[in-house]
Amino acid sequence: MKKKSLILIGIFFIIFIINACGVLGEITEVSGNTETNPIIKYRVAVVDFENKTKYGQARLGSSASDILTTELVKSGGFIVVERAQLQKILDEQKFQQSGFVPQDSAISLGKILGLNALITGSVSQFGVKIEGEDALFVQTKRQTAEAVVDIRVIDVQTGRILYANSGKGTAKKESGAFLGMGSHAGYDETLEGKALREAILQFISDIVLQVSKEPWxxxxxxxxxxxxxxxxxxxxxxxxxxxxxxxxxxxxxxxxxxxxxxxxxxxxxxxxxxxxxxxxxxxxxxxxxxxxxxxxxxxxxxx
The missing domain is CATH 2.40.10.410 (FlgT, C-terminal domain)
Structure with a gap:
């Protein structure tokens, strides 16, 4: 009797599993057929950021604009004008080469390049801190780079600011040596890019949101x-x-x-x-x- 009961329970359990799988299969099929609307891309240009700090001369500003350009393209919402094309127009029209662009210049650039928006900014703060410990057998070295980046997104039809914000990024690296063996590396310049990228990544979703609010x-x-x-x-x-x-x-x-x-x-x-x-x-x-x-x-x- 117990055997029959166990067999019946097993049969009901198998039937339940088959039915559940059938329902789940139907749900998966429906969700897989869902279509999304194609994304219309906004055409933007990124002017070289101004470096307002004592570090890196023009390198920090151009690095910041390059990072922002890469991240905007990766977002899938923008076509970004090539730097060479933008630079040619800036030279021909004698516009400001970096930093915040005046209203009339932004409007003129928008018309010439067919832009939906213009993005400008600056590296307003940058610093490197190096700390170390020298014990009996062990030496350690910690490098910390901190960057603050300011950004503005400009409507090229009116010159008004669509979005403005500041972001802070930090990058760290630690090295060490034991009994004189190990890393004795100097300042790591890659920390600059890592700190800038961390600061700029904070803006990307907001830029996509604010620009997409404007009619394409x-x-x-x-x-x-x-x-x-x-x-x-x-x-x-x-x-x-x-x-x-x-x-x-x-x-x-x-x-x-x-x-x-x-x-x-x-x-x-x-x-x-x-x-x-x-x-x-x-x-x-x-x-x-x-x-x-x-x-x-x-x-x-x-x-």
Whole structure:
């Protein structure tokens, strides 16, 4: 009797496990079919950071901007203008080469490079502390690098600051020797990069969040007959079939102090993206309205 009871319990247990696996299998299949919307990438440029400290001369500033550029690209939300291209424009237009860029310069850079935002900043503090202990048989050496980085993200349409913050990073290294054998290394310059990276990593998610709150836009690079050439395409995440609203940017409106408040906009028509063009461009066809002008702005139409 006990054997029969145990067999029946075993059969019910097996049936329960099979049914549970079936339910879990269905859940997994449903979640696996869930689709996510493609990400539209914002086009930004990073100006070399100003080094306000006594360490490293210009090296710290350029290192900070390089680290930020790498992390922005890794985030998947941005197309970052190459430094050589940015430097060429800075030289030609005689703009400030590093640090915080004036409002009018930021707006001009935005128009020339087709930017959604401009990022500037500075290394405001940097220091290295070296400590050591010299016992009878053992010697130890501790190096600590600390960096404070300030950052600003600028809206290139108005020159207003979208985001500003400061971040602190610390990097440490310890070495030692026993009876004169072991590491006697001098100052480790890699600590600079590690401290800067730790400070900058604090900004990345906030930059993505703040920039993505602003409406994405691209500009019209050229118009030939019915073809409208845009300065955004596959790399930017602009999908074929996307409908765009076209705006002509008119007179600038400034405050009493001369700061730009905004510009008058006139909607001139709508177009649809039909094909990709070049490395990161696309071609759109006018669906209604007037043929746009080179330099006009396009925003994704609200469905």
């Amino acid at each position: 836009f691209c500009r019209i690079a050229e118009v030939e007959e019915k073809n409208i050439y845009l300065d955004a395409g596959m790399e930017s995440g602009l999908q074929l079939g996307t409908r765009l609203e076209i705006y002509h940017i008119g007179k600038e409106i400034r405050s009493q102090s001369g700061d730009l408040i905004g510009s008058l906009e006139e909607k001139t028509g709508e177009a649809k993206v039909t094909k990709y063009f070049g490395s990161n461009g696309s071609i759109a066809e006018l669906e209604n309205g007037n043929l746009p002008l080179r330099g006009d702005m396009c925003r994704i139409a609200v469905q």
